[in-house]
Amino acid sequence: METPSQKHQETIRAHIADGETAIDACTTEQETYLVTARRLLVLTHSDRGNETTTVESTFFDAIGGIEIHHRRSSGPDELSLVFGILALIVGLLSLALLGRVDGGEAAIIVLFGLGGAVIGILAILDAYDTDEGSVSVDLLTTEGDSVRNFTLHEDYLEFAETISKTAADTHPSRVRKKRTVSG
Structure with missing residues (x-):
């Protein structure tokens, strides 16, 4: 798994709040993904003439569900x-x-x-001319609408699972309120 470059790490640090914990990150050719304890940050890199970086943040407490589709690479015919x-x-x-x-x-x-x-x-x-495997991640609202979706190489399945686990851990339904029942 490719790790973010020093330059991208500095850009990421600028968007991390004090006390926010980075859990996992991965980098593709054009994007860097970072999972923190509260959100998913996506840095999109563009180098057409002048270098630009776009940062998008999706908070996990706003997510109603996550769909992960793993398509395995096929072996030789x-x-x-x-x-x-x-x-x-x-x-x-x-x-x-x-x-x-x-x-x-x-x-x-x-x-x-x-x-x-x-x-x-x-x-x-x-x-031996076969399709490569992939992992598609779709972050959904509580109504089932797509908030963010992206596709990664099959090697990033563990990263996609980390997104799912982190979202589940931070979801408001996980916070149980104490109720006192008197009889």
């Missing part, structure tokens, strides 16, 4: 992988037989061998 390995083996075996054949048959075997090898390599490469 096994069928393409098996096909690619078989095509590559057949292509290489055809090329290995080249020394035992003369004339016009040799040209056919070369074409077959090279074609099989190329198709095999392309199929193997395609088998």
Whole structure:
């Protein structure tokens, strides 16, 4: 997990109130996220011509719920992988037989061998061309409307869980009032 740069840490410190506790942070290419005991701060970095930083703050006591969707990255396509390995083996075996054949048959075997090898390599490469996993976080009002949503790489699942736990710990419904019942 990438940590905020020194410059971004200074910007974050300027927005943290005295006594506010930072719990966790993560940085993507364009944004820095910071979870404190009371809120989520999002610093958006832009460097088009002149550098700008936008800071948004969402207080957890205003949140009614959080939805976290974890989409796992997919592994290699096994069928393409098996096909690619078989095509590559057949292509290489055809090329290995080249020394035992003369004339016009040799040209056919070369074409077959090279074609099989190329198709095999392309199929193997395609088998590993898979989607990366992601974690989507959606902060909701008590009515279910989205206050803030963002998507992070799958590696940031633990950070998303920290947001959820912190919001649950600071939610007004967690504060239990004492009631005296007399009988």
